[in-house]
Amino acid sequence: MTELTTEHLIKQFGNRVVLDDINLTLKPNTIYGLLGRNGAGKSTLLSILANQISASSGTIKWNKTPLTGRDHSLQAIYLMSEQNLFNKENRLKKIMKDTALLQGAFNQTLADKMLADFELNPKQKINQLSTGYRTIFKTIVALCVPADYVFLDEPILGLDANHRVLLYRYILEAYENRPRTFVLSTHIIEEIANLIEHVLILDQSRIIIDDDLETVLDHSYQISGPKEDVLAYCQELPILASEQIGTLYTNYLYTNYLYTELPADRVIPDRVAIKHVDLQTIFIKLTEKGREQHV
């Protein structure tokens, strides 16, 4: 099985460093969530991995062989992105036909089923579609190509709740019918949290989290109670953020290499409650502006 890895990947636009020393390994048949705030570098990273733009330095390896320029295996990696690479005047039917030629194959049965379910007419031109429907169409195409690595950059942009749920279902169905790697980059974290197996968080040009979802949630805590008790318990622990509502004080923390779990020998004060938090909460706390240190 083929892995896609990056080593010391750096991307600069002029003086601005957009990606800083990215070292990643994407494994086959895994659904990844690539999370990051606006401008964190998610789209740039996916575009580099799909060879649509080149890195300033560093290496991308496909099955441990470095990829350079044109060697890039076009059909194995497919990027669905916000930018439209289709000819705007083309009908959906024509785009699917061209994609089949370019990608070597196309699952037209699945495409027809999805087009019908989302009430899209293949005779329409792509520039006649609304933002939401354009996203849907591009995602349909991405699910029907034979690629082993499919990157979906904002696959739910402009979709209403019903369409989002339908789309998640189709992504899972496509995955089960033919396992492959998906990287979902999105802002709607809550909804995809159960869909993904592995979490990548990109913050200020760097990967700050690269772990299984379960591990990430396992490391995420919320510790609440009277301020003095919470502070006493949390001494030296890696606190991400604090909040105070009335007399209730809350610390959010992400255990790291110093404390892989909460210290067992520390007595939890009676009035202090400790619980795990969801992915969205810990994501916000990890990427909040003004945070001084990386985990």
Add this chain to the structure above:
Amino acid sequence: MGDPLFFEFNNEAPIYRQIADQIEAGIFTGVFPPESQIPSTTEISRQFNINPATVLKGMNQLVEKGLIEKKRGRGMFVTTTAQKQINQQRQDEFFDHYVAAFITEAQQLKLSKDDLIALIERGYQND
């Protein structure tokens, strides 16, 4: 196939464990009787938009405990002994969680063993 709509998820425990717990609860209460088929990984994964690997991990926990078994090409089935096993396990937990704690509390309240038995009798009379 019954609709596995009894699933409800929260943030308190990993999703795979919640899946295992809720299927186990279904077996215990008889929603899934012995030798009946339980929903497949695919069905649960699609219905609740959960990664199939996560669902499978939950299922595997139940397989390891001997509560469900895979029948080749047909799916996952509740074992004949599953309900008994869960009942035994819950009785053990009942002792650990309730009875032991109950006795500790009683000792702190200076209630003797006989006092406790009398209290339990009273509880049954009020029933």
